[in-house]
Amino acid sequence: RLKQRGWNENQVDGLVNACLAAANYSFNCIDGSQKILTDIGYMTMFDVVAYEKCHVAYWDGKEIKYERPSFVKEMGEKEVFEVVLKNGTTIRATEDHLFLSGGKWRTLKYIFDKNLEIDCIEVKKRKTFIKCECGRSINSLGIRKVYDIEMPTAHNFVLSNGAIAHNCSHSLSYATVAYQCMYLKHHFPLEWWTAVLRNASVDDIKEKDV
Numbered sequence: 001r002l003k004q005r006g007w008n009e010n011q012v013d014g015l016v017n018a019c020l021a022a023a024n025y026s027f028n029c030i031d032g033s034q035k036i037l038t039d040i041g042y043m044t045m046f047d048v049v050a051y052e053k054c055h056v057a058y059w060d061g062k063e064i065k066y067e068r069p070s071f072v073k074e075m076g077e078k079e080v081f082e083v084v085l086k087n088g089t090t091i092r093a094t095e096d097h098l099f100l101s102g103g104k105w106r107t108l109k110y111i112f113d114k115n116l117e118i119d120c121i122e123v124k125k126r127k128t129f130i131k132c133e134c135g136r137s138i139n140s141l142g143i144r145k146v147y148d149i150e151m152p153t154a155h156n157f158v159l160s161n162g163a164i165a166h167n168c169s170h171s172l173s174y175a176t177v178a179y180q181c182m183y184l185k186h187h188f189p190l191e192w193w194t195a196v197l198r199n200a201s202v203d204d205i206k207e208k209d210v
Contacts, residue, residue, distance in 0.1 A: 029146030031080045031092035035160035036149075039066045042160040045147040048072050057158040058151050059100075059121060063128050064158060069167075070150040080144045083112055085133040089161035091118075094146060098166035100156070102132075105166050112138045120162035131162070 035042045037057035048054060048069075055066035083091045091099070095109035100119040111118060117132035149157050151167045158164055185192045 029075045029078060029094050029097065029148050030165065031082075031141070032074075032145045032147055034092045037064070037158040037160055045072070045149075048149070049074065049147060056149060056151065058154045058156050059158060059164050060154050064121060065153075067151065067153055069157075070152045072147065072149050075146050075148045077143050078146050080141045080146060081108065082139050082141050083108060083135045084137045085118065085120075085161065085163075086136045087133050087161070089133075091159060091161070091163055092141065093165070100164040100166075108138075111135065118163050121158060121164065122162055133161075133163075 030036075030045055032046045033044055035044050036048065038048065039055040039057070043051070043054060048056065049072050052072075053068075056069050056072075057064050057066055059065075078094050080092055081095050085091070091108065093108055096107050098105040099108055099111060101111045101116045103119070106116065110116075112135045115134065117134050119130050120133050122129060122131045149167050151157055155167050156164050157167055181192075
């Protein structure tokens with residue numbers, strides 16, 4: 001039908017890919033084996049999901065504080081990268097996850113590509129300060145299960161090495177996806193529903209009476 005409108009192969013493929021991306025959208029995430037700081041010590045993301053009562057550490061700009069996350073959940077599978085810092089510690093996350101670098105939120109890939117430093121919290125003699133660490137190497141760990149945390153107050157959480165990770169820009173992400181979905185669903189309903197149904201399980205279709 002699109003070819004009858006004068007579209008070429010590249011345009012058709014681009015639209016299909018856009019539909020699939022919107023229908024199968026997921027946030028930037030942290031690897032399940034990554035350890036984060038909690039009120040009962042260092043815990044992996046796997047453990048935080050299993051133990052719902054723990055309080056996760058966050059940085060309020062002056063000191064470390066703890067609170068219960070709004071949610072911690074598995075976000076499917078994505079390609080995970082491991083960045084080894086010069087102090088020997090590691091960060092395992094998707095390359096588009098945001099970390100504090102020079103006081104600004106930047107993606108893990110951008111930080112490493114530009115040889116920037118990652119802001120890491122260090123506590124000594126009851127005093128908290130920021131120590132910057134450069135990345136030494138980055139390697140793909142392949143497709144792995146990833147997780148997301150949403151923090152209600154400062155929208156960040158602290159990894160075991162002191163790196164400060166953003167808990168994802170959910171409002172902006174949802175707004176972007178909502179706009180893409182609205183446009184595709186209105187202008188290309190057949191292609192849109194084809195992409196949705198291709199990414200839905202039988203139970204999803206029955207529940208929503210599609």
